[in-house]
Amino acid sequence: xxxxxxxxxxxxxxxxxxxxxxxxxxxxxxxxxxxxxxxxxxxxxxxxxxxxxxxxxxxxxxxxxxxxxxxxxxxxxxxxxxxxxxxxxxxxxxxxxxxxxxxxxxxxxxxxxxxxxxxxxxxxxxxxxxxxxxxxxxxxxxxxxxxxxxxxxxxxxxxxxxxxxxxxxxxxxxxxxxxxxxxxxxxxxxxxxxxxxxxxxxxxxxxxxxxxxxxxxxxxxxxxxxxxxxxxxxxxxxxxxxxxxxxxxxxxxxxxxxxxxxxxxxxxxxxxxxxxxxxxxxxxxxxxxxxxxxxxxxxxxxxxxxxxxxxxxxxxxxxxxxxxx
Amino acid sequence: xxxxxxxxxxxxxxxxxxxxxxxxxxxxxxxxxxxxxxxxxxxxxxxxxxxxxxxxxxxxxxxxxxxxxxxxxxxxxxxxxx
Numbered sequence: 001x002x003x004x005x006x007x008x009x010x011x012x013x014x015x016x017x018x019x020x021x022x023x024x025x026x027x028x029x030x031x032x033x034x035x036x037x038x039x040x041x042x043x044x045x046x047x048x049x050x051x052x053x054x055x056x057x058x059x060x061x062x063x064x065x066x067x068x069x070x071x072x073x074x075x076x077x078x079x080x081x082x083x084x085x086x087x088x089x090x091x092x093x094x095x096x097x098x099x100x101x102x103x104x105x106x107x108x109x110x111x112x113x114x115x116x117x118x119x120x121x122x123x124x125x126x127x128x129x130x131x132x133x134x135x136x137x138x139x140x141x142x143x144x145x146x147x148x149x150x151x152x153x154x155x156x157x158x159x160x161x162x163x164x165x166x167x168x169x170x171x172x173x174x175x176x177x178x179x180x181x182x183x184x185x186x187x188x189x190x191x192x193x194x195x196x197x198x199x200x201x202x203x204x205x206x207x208x209x210x211x212x213x214x215x216x217x218x219x220x221x222x223x224x225x226x227x228x229x230x231x232x233x234x235x236x237x238x239x240x241x242x243x244x245x246x247x248x249x250x251x252x253x254x255x256x257x258x259x260x261x262x263x264x265x266x267x268x269x270x271x272x273x274x275x276x277x278x279x280x281x282x283x284x285x286x287x288x289x290x291x292x293x294x295x296x297x298x299x300x301x302x303x304x305x306x307x308x309x310x311x312x313x314x315x316x317x318x319x320x321x322x323x324x325x
Numbered sequence: 326x327x328x329x330x331x332x333x334x335x336x337x338x339x340x341x342x343x344x345x346x347x348x349x350x351x352x353x354x355x356x357x358x359x360x361x362x363x364x365x366x367x368x369x370x371x372x373x374x375x376x377x378x379x380x381x382x383x384x385x386x387x388x389x390x391x392x393x394x395x396x397x398x399x400x401x402x403x404x405x406x407x
Contacts, residue, residue: 024385024388024389024392027389027392027393027395027396030396030399031392031395031396031399034396034400034402034403035399037403038402038403038406038407041407042407174406264407265407268403268404268407269404271403272400272403272404275400276400279396298381298383298385298386299385299386299389300372300376300386300389300390300393301372301375303333304333304336304368304371304372304375305393307333307336307337307340308336308340308368308393308397309393309397311340311341311343311344311364312361312364312397312400312401314344315343315344315347315348315361315401316400316401316404318344318347318351319354319357319404319405320351323351323352323354
């Protein structure tokens with residue numbers, strides 16, 4: 001065992017004075033093993049999503065209370081949950097999955113206001129925040145508040161109503177949890193209705209969205225987007241009654257809760273960071289031993305490799321699952 | 326100033342620039358991937374130039390730098406896309 005460890009980690013005659021872990025064939029193995037690991041994670045996730053998946057717990061009631069807590073901390077009035085705006089948010093989320101895009105305006109030219117009007121909400125001012133691939137409701141709120149443009153929407157005094165849709169589906173070929181937050185003022189017959197508290201597992205939503213999604217191409221990753229543009233136009237449209245189908249939509253998309261046995265982001269980060277730490281450690285040991293023994297060999301510079309991997313280590317700590325646009 | 330010092334200062338500038346731009350692209354994972362790949366390619370070029378200037382550029386060294394760059398990219402993919 002001792003011989004094996006020395007052979008693998010420390011420069012020695014047995015390994016031609018270069019830790020075996022740093023030989024070219026070993027490095028090639030790392031590349032292949034990580035490629036297999038990545039594909040393996042995807043395949044296992046696809047076949048057994050309850051075992052290996054993305055832990056998510058985002059709920060409308062938490063988003064509502066989190067948003068209002070931010071407003072009230074600034075002395076602003078809390079927003080009232082509005083079913084019609086939630087229906088608009090659900091329509092927007094569905095449209096994003098169906099047409100495979102991640103933007104405020106659809107490729108067909110639909111704006112957020114298109115969905116708000118389609119749901120039957122009459123507004124004098126409205127706005128939209130989008131988010132994707134966050135794990136928790138608080139994570140979404142924190143990210144929005146950290147982004148000046150999203151924050152502006154949350155703390156805009158003129159808004160009175162708010163609606164949400166939380167939807168899981170496939171965007172750009174990646175499992176994606178979308179959060180659509182819509183703001184408005186101007187009145188709606190359903191403006192005073194209570195928040196939908198029903199917790200629906202995302203399964204139903206996923207199935208529905210995926211069915212539509214399978215007919216289309218694919219699209220993207222896991223992040224947060226927002227819309228800042230609060231239109232000021234007055235829409236002289238008669239208030240429309242939300243249809244039963246729309247009511248069902250807003251209820252279905254009131255939460256996404258997933259509790260897989262193994263959380264993919266956790267396991268991949270642990271494996272990647274452990275490996276990088278180990279590799280940097282081996283490079284340091286190798287460099288020290290070679291320097292002390294004044295061994296001359298034809299290899300790359302350990303110091304360069306150490307700096308390079310350290311830079312990547314730092315960069316990878318920056319990566320977040322949820323993203324703001 | 327010794328040549329090796331200059332080379333490592335250049336490397337530090339490359340890496341700090343890479344981290345800085347990577348951080349700036351926090352909301353665009355595709356862009357982060359491009360930045361990571363660009364930084365890795367730049368590192369490989371830096372390594373080859375460094376060894377070339379020192380007069381000990383060898384095919385094994387070139388392969389080593391390429392593999393180091395590939396390891397970094399595959400780790401980046403692991404974090405970004407899973």
